[in-house]
Amino acid sequence: MIDLDKLIIGFDKGLRTLYAPAQTARAVPGDALMDAVLDETGRRTSAALMRVNHTGEVCAQALYHGQALTAREPSARDALERAAREETEHLAWTERRIAELGGAKSVLNPLFYAGSFALGAMSGLLGDKWNLGFLAETERQVVKHLDGHLERLPSDDKKSRAIVAQMRDDEARHATSAINHGGAELLEPVKVAMKASSKVMTGTAYWL
DSSP, rough: OOOOOHHHHHHHHHHHHHHHHOOSSOOTTTTOOOOOOOOHHHHHHHHHHHHHHHHHHHHHHHOOOHHHOOOSHHHHHHHHHHHHHHHHHHHHHHHHHHHHOOOOOOHHHHHHHHHHHHHHHHHTOOOHHHHHHHHHHHHHHHHHHHHHHHHHHTOOOOHHHHHHHHHHHHHHHHHHHHTTTTTTOOOHHHHHHHHHHHHHHHHHHHHH
């Protein structure tokens, strides 16, 4: 049975993720770099891609919050909560970069958060090995997604590229940590479904 206090805390975390400015303990990657003067097409592309990345981090927060809520073992819960804290930094970095580029965050973030939270909570109910396996596969797919963004970002936009590169390294470490904590390999149909849902999110957030 889910603890009501934990549910209330989870709801509070959701509100903070969506509406409170995110904080970072680490310096923003690329902060010391000179900001390039991008043409309108380059600026729009960078802003749209960083909006997608910000929405991805909102979804990651929701997944981790849902998974931690239903995780059974303290070690699994700790691993999820550590990852969530680091993802908060990613939220701060992408949020700041979107503002610098004159862009806007996705208006659909509350919807994406709710869906991801429910998905995370359901994966936790399946047991910790599948919960952590879901985390590992999510992070692997995010790494590939960020690699694609590094190919699409304007070469002159070194600030955005530095942020995405650090995020990619962090996500890869989260995947390794999840496996080391006992995460199981997911079935191929589940991986395909995850890729399909991710494609919907990224395609929508690029424009909205």
